[in-house]
Amino acid sequence: MLKFILSLFLLMSGVSSWMMVQCSLFILSFMFMLCYGSSFYVFNLSWVLGVDYIGYSLIMLSFWIMSLVVMASEKIKESGNYPGLFLLMNIVLLLALIFTFSSMDYLLFYVSFESSLIPTLILIMGWGYQPERIEAGVYMLFYTLFASLPLLLSLLSLYNMSGSLSMTVCSGVSVVDYVSLLWYLSTVFAFVVKLPLFMFHLWLPKAHVEAPVAGSMILAGVLLKLGGYGLIRVLPLFSLVNVKLSCVWISVSVLGGVVVSLMCLRQVDIKSLIAYSSVAHMGLVLCGLVVCGFWGLSGAVVVMIGHGLCSSGLFCLANIVYERLGSRSLLISKGLLNFMPSMGLWWFLLSVSNMAAPPTLNLLGEISLIMSVVSWTYISIGGVALLSFFSAAYTLYMYSISQHGVFYNSVYSCCSGKVREYLVLFLHWLPLNVIILKGMVVVPVL
Known part of the structure; x- marks a missing residue:
């Protein structure tokens, strides 16, 4: 792991060469994949860095998405819009993500968790599309x-109680009272906002709509x-406290997911629709985590990886349409099959992946999450059924409105797609379907 971190620090000195950074990120991604299957927890790191299979999976996802982000942002290099600084911000963000997913100390985890906000904010405000990007930032x-x-404050209190912030040493809160309830809420609140919960x-x-394609792909x-x-x-x-409040989280997640799905059905901005769909999917992830069962944990990790690939690919598609038409509105980007017929295949493949159709990774994860939530209480069957139904409904709405119908009169010519764009979309779709077919799904072990 340390050699990958050092490689990224060395890569910062070569941000003047776009091709070298892009090729280096792909090489690092493939080298990191070769580490799969090693029996590790500390993974030959220091006393504050280490990965288990959950952290390894998310670091691998970070490397892969960042490689595709650089490939999808070729227009920044062509326009000369500070490409060196753009690459530097992406590498800094990747480093922050690696430190976050490999932290064995809660304080280092907090620092790296918060430091990922700075390069993301610079990406949105520096390379965003409209003046509203300042408000979004x-x-x-x-x-x-x-x-x-x-x-x-919660982590400082934890240090005061346990005498250490190491994840392997910290003792849990064994008393259920008002103080522990407030302590629990103050700890979980930061992650619930980042998830984000309804x-x-x-x-x-706002952040998705105003961010450049790189910002949207990294965010999602x-x-x-x-x-x-x-x-x-x-x-x-x-x-112990989580057991008392799990009914609140599951209720808000499921019912909020249904409300957000209904909001998706009335969106006219493609990026806004994809962003709201992320809220619905990640709400189901929260349900699986607060149940604290093996099915919920494994399903949550699988859905996080599958959603990361699928949602990033959809934002890349939305950016391709925006570059051609100059608008993200579904009222203008109708009838795309008429002048971008070959791109329609990727719209279809990534749309069915978004609604968890087989053989995508999302299907496996959502089945695990649905089983964990329904086994927790049968009352949730109705909400989960509505969530699954509307997930298919707004995805089909986005696909049918954008691909079918009469195209806008002012669009008289359009490039059907470049090899680079097809390659980016293929590299999103391939792991999303191959991982489940090859039986390489990582079983998380805490």
Whole structure:
């Protein structure tokens, strides 16, 4: 692991060469994949860094998504819009993600968790599309910082109680009272906002709509997974309190997912629709985590990986349409099959992946999550059924409105697609379907 971190530090000196950075990221991705199957937990690192299979899977996802982000952002290099600084911000963000997913100390985890906000904010405000990107950046900044300060106070209290912030040494809270309840909420709140849960999600659509394609792909592909990963690490400390409040989280997640799905059906902005669909999917992930069962944990990790690949690919498709038409509105981007017929296949493949159709990774994860939630209480069957139905409904709505119908009169010529764009979409779709076919799904072990 240390050699990958050092390689990224060395790569910062070569940001003037776009091709070298892009090829280096792909090489590092494949080299990291070769580490699969090693029996590791500390993985020959220092006393504060180490990975288990959950962290390994998410680091591998971070490497892969970042490689595709650089490939999809070729227009920044062509336009000369500070490509060196753009690559530097992406590498810094990747380093922050690696430190977050490999932290064995809660304080280092908190610092790296928060440091990922800075390069993301610079990407949105520096390479965003519209003047509203400043408002979107402020929304994201204040939502995240407001939720994260109680987490720092919680970690200091944990250090005062246990005498250490090491994940392998910290003792959990064994008393259920008002103080432990407040302690639990202050700890979980930061990750719930980052996930994001319904009612705490208002920053996400704004950030997605105003971000460049790189910002949207990283946000959907990796950064939303920080919330789920953080919950995996802190919920065992509050297992007794979590049992008392799991009904609240599951109720808000399932019913909020249904409401957000209905909101998706009235969106006219493609990126906004995909962003709201992420809220519905990640709500189901929260349900699986608070149940604290093996099915829920394994399903949550699989859905996080599958959603990262699928949602990132959909944002890449939305950017391809935006570059051709100059608009993300579904009212203008109708009839894309007429002048981008070969791109319609990728719209279909990634849309069915978004609705968890076989043989995608999302199907396996959602089956595990549905089993865990339904086994927790049969009352949730209705909400989960509505969530699954509307997931297919808004995905078919997005596909049918964008691909069929009469295209806009002012669109008289359009490039059907470049090899680079097809390669980016293929590299999103391939692991999403091959992992489940090859039986290489990582079984998480805490």
